[in-house]
Amino acid sequence: MVLVFSIVYTLGIILGLCPYALTVSLPTTRSCKLLPEDHGWPATEDWETLNQTVGGSLIATVPLATVYHGTNFDQDECLKVQQGWPFADAHVAEPAEFLAPYFQNQSCDPFTPRNKPCELGNYAHYSINATEVRHIQEGIRFSHDKNIRLTIKSSGHDLLGKSTGKGSLSIWTHNFKTIEFIDQYYGSPNYTGSAVRLGPGVLTADATAAASARGLRVVTGTCPSVSIAGGYTSGGGHGVFTSQYGMAADNVLEWEVVTPKGEHLVATPQSHQDLYWALSGGGPGTFAVVVSMVTRTYKDGIMEGATLSFDTRSTGGIEQFWNAVTAFQSSLGPVVDAGTVLNYVLTPTSLNSYGLAIADGNESKMNKVIQPVMAAIREVGVSLNVTKTTHNSYMDFFNHYFLDAVTQTPSAQITGGRIVPRHLMERQSTADKVTQALRQATESGFNTICGAVNANKPRLYLNAVLPLWRSALLHCIFVKSWDFTVPRNDMVDYQKRLTNQIMPKVEAATPGGGSYLNEANFEQPGWQHAFYGSNYPRLRKIKQELDPLGVLFAQTAVGSEMWTEDADGRLCRI
Ligand SMILES: Cc1cc2nc3c(=O)[nH]c(=O)nc-3n(C[C@H](O)[C@H](O)[C@H](O)COP(=O)(O)OP(=O)(O)OC[C@H]3O[C@@H](n4cnc5c(N)ncnc54)[C@H](O)[C@@H]3O)c2cc1C
Ligand SMILES: *[C@@H]1O[C@H](CO)[C@@H](O)[C@H](O)[C@H]1NC(C)=O
Ligand SMILES: *[C@@H]1O[C@H](CO)[C@@H](O)[C@H](O)[C@H]1NC(C)=O
Numbered sequence: 001m002v003l004v005f006s007i008v009y010t011l012g013i014i015l016g017l018c019p020y021a022l023t024v025s026l027p028t029t030r031s032c033k034l035l036p037e038d039h040g041w042p043a044t045e046d047w048e049t050l051n052q053t054v055g056g057s058l059i060a061t062v063p064l065a066t067v068y069h070g071t072n073f074d075q076d077e078c079l080k081v082q083q084g085w086p087f088a089d090a091h092v093a094e095p096a097e098f099l100a101p102y103f104q105n106q107s108c109d110p111f112t113p114r115n116k117p118c119e120l121g122n123y124a125h126y127s128i129n130a131t132e133v134r135h136i137q138e139g140i141r142f143s144h145d146k147n148i149r150l151t152i153k154s155s156g157h158d159l160l161g162k163s164t165g166k167g168s169l170s171i172w173t174h175n176f177k178t179i180e181f182i183d184q185y186y187g188s189p190n191y192t193g194s195a196v197r198l199g200p201g202v203l204t205a206d207a208t209a210a211a212s213a214r215g216l217r218v219v220t221g222t223c224p225s226v227s228i229a230g231g232y233t234s235g236g237g238h239g240v241f242t243s244q245y246g247m248a249a250d251n252v253l254e255w256e257v258v259t260p261k262g263e264h265l266v267a268t269p270q271s272h273q274d275l276y277w278a279l280s281g282g283g284p285g286t287f288a289v290v291v292s293m294v295t296r297t298y299k300d301g302i303m304e305g306a307t308l309s310f311d312t313r314s315t316g317g318i319e320q321f322w323n324a325v326t327a328f329q330s331s332l333g334p335v336v337d338a339g340t341v342l343n344y345v346l347t348p349t350s351l352n353s354y355g356l357a358i359a360d361g362n363e364s365k366m367n368k369v370i371q372p373v374m375a376a377i378r379e380v381g382v383s384l385n386v387t388k389t390t391h392n393s394y395m396d397f398f399n400h401y402f403l404d405a406v407t408q409t410p411s412a413q414i415t416g417g418r419i420v421p422r423h424l425m426e427r428q429s430t431a432d433k434v435t436q437a438l439r440q441a442t443e444s445g446f447n448t449i450c451g452a453v454n455a456n457k458p459r460l461y462l463n464a465v466l467p468l469w470r471s472a473l474l475h476c477i478f479v480k481s482w483d484f485t486v487p488r489n490d491m492v493d494y495q496k497r498l499t500n501q502i503m504p505k506v507e508a509a510t511p512g513g514g515s516y517l518n519e520a521n522f523e524q525p526g527w528q529h530a531f532y533g534s535n536y537p538r539l540r541k542i543k544q545e546l547d548p549l550g551v552l553f554a555q556t557a558v559g560s561e562m563w564t565e566d567a568d569g570r571l572c573r574i
């Protein structure tokens with residue numbers, strides 16, 4: 001047993017007092033969390049005291065785009081900020097920056113007029129640059145005692161505005177950079193292989209490189225700068241290994257956390273089982289602050305990769321193109337059953353499948369695996385353009401297909417998502433309807449990006465991953481890149497169109513479907529069922545037990561229906 005971290009100690013013990021044992025009902029004056037303009041907002045001295053208790057790691061937010069406004073103007077700096085703005089890299093290592101443009105709300109960006117004052121808006125007011133458990137505990141205590149909204153940020157990738165909040169104190173976990181390999185894990189009765197402990201500051205590319213150097217693989221997504229132990233794994237986590245090793249959450253052996261009551265503990269399938277279950281797929285940002293997680297590693301080996309594509313030139317016309325899309329999508333069952341994940345991007349005139357992966361497979365295996373796709377496409381009279389590559393490690397494969405491609409694609413975007421049940425793709429009539437729905441999305445100015453998976457792999461332990469993943473064939477997202485050079489309202493119109501027109505049609509064509517909580521529309525109606533399915537009631541109960549005072553809130557996270565923002569953006573109990 002790895003016992004070192006299993007010692008549970010409460011904030012009360014550390015501080016010699018017991019603020020969290022009092023489960024008093026909140027007085028009415030506390031029904032809203034405070035904003036800086038409110039009476040009762042902590043005085044400067046209070047923040048200074050907090051700063052002392054967190055070893056001087058408190059940061060007052062200065063937005064990145066400050067250089068573009070007022071007397072702070074700096075022409076060279078501002079051009080740099082402007083160019084980098086739509087890309088994740090600009091925001092990942094900054095304390096309070098986040099990617100979601102809808103929530104940035106132009107309060108301080110490099111595209112608005114220079115004389116527009118730079119305001120904090122939805123940015124956190126202060127961040128704790130946490131590097132010790134104690135920093136997190138002090139942040140939780142302060143936010144509770146002073147009635148301040150609390151947020152958590154690792155990389156800031158979140159597409160639903162969950163890693164930020166107006167007037168909040170943010171716990172910034174980017175500097176928990178532990179990467180600790182464990183040759184043989186002894187903490188679990190069901191697993192005794194190799195594993196790795198990752199802090200939430202470890203980005204996908206870093207973990208991939210470190211594992212590769214040891215001849216190992218870690219389950220990750222395709223974006224190099226997403227935090228594995230931050231939002232990715234807790235939300236479920238898909239990637240090129242989903243059809244081989246399952247969802248990222250299926251591979252977690254332990255979560256080291258600070259709970260909303262300030263307890264530092266380790267949740268495993270044997271100890272604090274409910275918390276382990278909830279954190280493994282039930283969504284980040286609401287059950288606890290993750291300090292590290294231990295996840296399985298796998299032996300590395302060769303990877304075969306491929307790209308497949310066709311477009312309206314090869315099909316001869318638009319209708320034929322969409323017929324070919326149906327044929328393509330309907331042929332993917334055996335492909336994912338062979339252990340592959342096949343991602344593809346649909347535009348109004350093309351289908352491009354990129355980075356199709358076969359773990360431990362060579363070119364002849366690839367030829368065999370994609371045979372059903374080749375046959376289905378041939379049958380509708382279209383020829384598929386195929387290229388193949390062989391790599392001697394996962395990192396090689398990852399770097400070839402994803403490192404630059406994803407980093408150099410703007411990821412400031414409007415996003416909707418839908419998980420499509422497999423049985424719908426097995427009948428011509430229902431498969432046609434799915435294609436028509438994807439077509440209307442792409443013809444409305446959104447790119448459709450789908451991944452075909454078989455996530456129904458044997459699992460060590462039960463967890464809160466949306467059950468629909470197990471019976472799904474496709475996970476599709478609908479993406480509109482944010483154009484910062486047009487009036488904001490034009491982009492907000494796209495957001496409205498997504499919610500009111502595009503997604504309802506996609507939903508109508510995919511009965512029994514749902515959405516991946518990490519890649520979805522923040523305005524999803526009935527998000528409880530769409531994101532969490534039949535797990536919701538249990539997740540809600542666990543949230544209530546862990547966080548009765550409502551310390552942690554994130555939009556569309558479990559329990560968030562208890563709160564609403566008022567006209568000024570104040571977070572209030574309903
Ligand atoms: C370009 C891009 C590519 C993506 N590719 C994939 C992919 O291939 N597969 C996939 O499954 N998903 C993918 N995603 C979605 C991604 O998994 C989520 O955005 C995820 O939530 C990011 O986690 P983060 O911690 O890096 O980001 P953050 O924005 O920092 O955090 C996301 C959420 O996690 C919470 N959180 C962060 N750190 C902690 C912590 N230490 N403890 C508790 N809660 C925390 C935050 O409060 C927030 O709710 C992608 C997103 C983008 C923008
Ligand atoms: C916190 O203290 C450090 C070190 O004394 C200081 O550099 C920093 O500016 C302080 N933060 C705030 C918000 O005052
Ligand atoms: C954006 O800011 C305006 C005022 O500055 C505010 O009324 C609006 O609610 C904000 N929108 C979001 C999404 O935060």
Ligand SMILES: *[C@@H]1O[C@H](CO)[C@@H](O)[C@H](O)[C@H]1NC(C)=O
Pocket residue numbers: 059095129131175
């Ligand atoms: C955060 O803390 C780390 C470790 O102490 C330090 O290296 C880094 O400069 C700090 N970052 C900021 C923005 O204060």
Ligand SMILES: *[C@@H]1O[C@H](CO)[C@@H](O)[C@H](O)[C@H]1NC(C)=O
Pocket residue numbers: 362363364365
């Ligand atoms: C490909 O792998 C298979 C086993 O999976 C093996 O039988 C075959 O010889 C390999 N082919 C090449 C060209 O390496």
Ligand SMILES: *[C@@H]1O[C@H](CO)[C@@H](O)[C@H](O)[C@H]1NC(C)=O
Pocket residue numbers: 307309385386387
């Ligand atoms: C085939 O695909 C490759 C790789 O994506 C691309 O470079 C090439 O231009 C494509 N050829 C045709 C005929 O579309």
Ligand SMILES: *[C@@H]1O[C@H](CO)[C@@H](O)[C@H](O)[C@H]1NC(C)=O
Pocket residue numbers: 189190269270460461462
């Ligand atoms: C370990 O696996 C067995 C079945 O393989 C399962 O019954 C048991 O519940 C698992 N243990 C835990 C703690 O989940």
